[in-house]
Amino acid sequence: MALIPRLDVAALDEQPLDPLTKGLPFGVPPMRLGDVGGQGWSLLAGDIPLPAAIIREDILRANSAWMRDFTAANDLLLAPHGKTTMSPHLFDLQIADGAWAITVATVQQLEVCRRFGVKRILLANQPVGRAAADACFGALRDEALELYCLADGEAGLALLADATRRNPPPPGNPLRILVEAGFTGGRTGARTRAEALALARGIAAMPGLQLAGFECFEGVLPTPQAADELIDDVAALASAALDEGLVAGEAPVVISAGGSSFFDRVGERFDRVSFSRPVLRVLRSGCYLTHDTMGYAKAFQRIVSETTLNLPAGGLEPALEVWAYVQSRPEAGRVMLTMGKRDVGFDAGLPQPQRWYRPASGMDAPQPIPGGHETVALNDQHCHLTVPQDSPLAFGDMVGFGIGHPCTTFDKWSMPLVVDEQYRVTKALKTYF
Numbered sequence: 001m002a003l004i005p006r007l008d009v010a011a012l013d014e015q016p017l018d019p020l021t022k023g024l025p026f027g028v029p030p031m032r033l034g035d036v037g038g039q040g041w042s043l044l045a046g047d048i049p050l051p052a053a054i055i056r057e058d059i060l061r062a063n064s065a066w067m068r069d070f071t072a073a074n075d076l077l078l079a080p081h082g083k084t085t086m087s088p089h090l091f092d093l094q095i096a097d098g099a100w101a102i103t104v105a106t107v108q109q110l111e112v113c114r115r116f117g118v119k120r121i122l123l124a125n126q127p128v129g130r131a132a133a134d135a136c137f138g139a140l141r142d143e144a145l146e147l148y149c150l151a152d153g154e155a156g157l158a159l160l161a162d163a164t165r166r167n168p169p170p171p172g173n174p175l176r177i178l179v180e181a182g183f184t185g186g187r188t189g190a191r192t193r194a195e196a197l198a199l200a201r202g203i204a205a206m207p208g209l210q211l212a213g214f215e216c217f218e219g220v221l222p223t224p225q226a227a228d229e230l231i232d233d234v235a236a237l238a239s240a241a242l243d244e245g246l247v248a249g250e251a252p253v254v255i256s257a258g259g260s261s262f263f264d265r266v267g268e269r270f271d272r273v274s275f276s277r278p279v280l281r282v283l284r285s286g287c288y289l290t291h292d293t294m295g296y297a298k299a300f301q302r303i304v305s306e307t308t309l310n311l312p313a314g315g316l317e318p319a320l321e322v323w324a325y326v327q328s329r330p331e332a333g334r335v336m337l338t339m340g341k342r343d344v345g346f347d348a349g350l351p352q353p354q355r356w357y358r359p360a361s362g363m364d365a366p367q368p369i370p371g372g373h374e375t376v377a378l379n380d381q382h383c384h385l386t387v388p389q390d391s392p393l394a395f396g397d398m399v400g401f402g403i404g405h406p407c408t409t410f411d412k413w414s415m416p417l418v419v420d421e422q423y424r425v426t427k428a429l430k431t432y433f
Contacts (some may be wrong), residue, residue: 013032017309023053023413023414028188028206043398053344054320057419060319066312067316068349083286090429103258110123121147129159177210194247201246214256218262224306230267239276253280254282287405290335321401322339325396329393333386345403346408354368410431
């Protein structure tokens with residue numbers, strides 16, 4: 001299956017920066033997004049205001065290359081969740097490393113991808129509402145674009161059927177549909193194989209639509225064994241649909257699963273099944289690119305210790321950090337920092353202090369933070385840290401935090417900064433949330 005072309009990020013770099021953008025130093029002259037990396041700014045020198053969301057470029061690129069090598073070694077394709085970063089620069093990095101498609105969750109995210117030239121998009125949701133359905137068919141007017149979306153019930157299929165009558169797609173470029181398999185108590189998705197197959201038959205009979213395959217999202221399940229059961233449903237449904245002749249044409253059938261916690265299980269379970277025609281095994285993990293220091297870090301440790309798949313050398317490391325100043329030591333055992341809920345995600349756990357730095361002190365580099373430092377609360381703009389009595393932290397020190405679930409830190413920053421190994425700013429990214 002052909003890969004997709006690189007994106008037009010040069011046009012993105014030409015965009016003028018709003019001087020009110022969060023993360024820009026106070027009073028900077030007008031500049032373009034692409035000019036930021038040439039300013040000579042350094043986080044450790046205090047050139048950029050804190051809090052700041054930074055991405056360590058060496059780790060970012062290593063993570064991207066690791067997943068490229070992992071998927072290639074295990075006969076998988078990657079359609080990473082673009083919703084994690086909503087950064088066309090990072091989409092382009094993933095495409096350069098062989099991404100088969102970019103996955104999104106909403107038609108607004110679809111439009112961001114389309115605007116910057118993504119030519120294969122997987123909308124990992126069932127469109128709801130006339131406007132969303134019409135947007136899908138409007139996007140297909142670009143005959144170079146392949147668009148996939150999900151269906152999990154008859155009502156959703158009826159909506160798409162109405163939309164295709166209003167907006168017939170170009171010949172040879174139908175809206176490609178993946179039937180979603182779900183589970184009791186989970187999110188969307190047909191709850192039984194019988195329901196999913198019935199839906200597949202309806203899609204196969206509908207002009208303007210094409211049954212492209214089956215998928216699931218296993219990331220919210222509690223255990224690898226539970227994920228296995230759902231992933232097995234996807235493979236079984238694809239086999240049954242092929243046996244019934246429901247998948248028309250010569251295109252390979254897509255089978256896909258989507259989380260970042262169990263991506264090893266996707267490869268292992270799909271590898272157990274033989275199909276009567278070529279199948280594309282598509283992994284949709286997105287958080288691997290910057291990884292984290294909490295849930296995904298723990299999940300990756302399990303993968304490394306348990307999987308039978310081929311693992312490349314190295315591994316995934318956290319690349320996204322949020323840095324803040326020590327603002328006050330108002331009482332024994334407590335430090336307050338200039339970072340809060342408006343700056344860092346907290347849905348998967350409070351951010352963890354990882355390293356510290358004292359400007360103009362002669363320190364060569366940030367140092368690991370000593371034991372006993374723990375985030376205990378976040379307000380809108382403040383972070384509460386409990387510390388041991390002998391904590392070295394003082395007013396004006398910088399603290400770098402590791403995060404959990406990168407999605408909910410990215411969405412707080414329209415301009416995260418990329419830094420080198422010395423924390424010098426090399427470029428700025430633009431996000432579209």
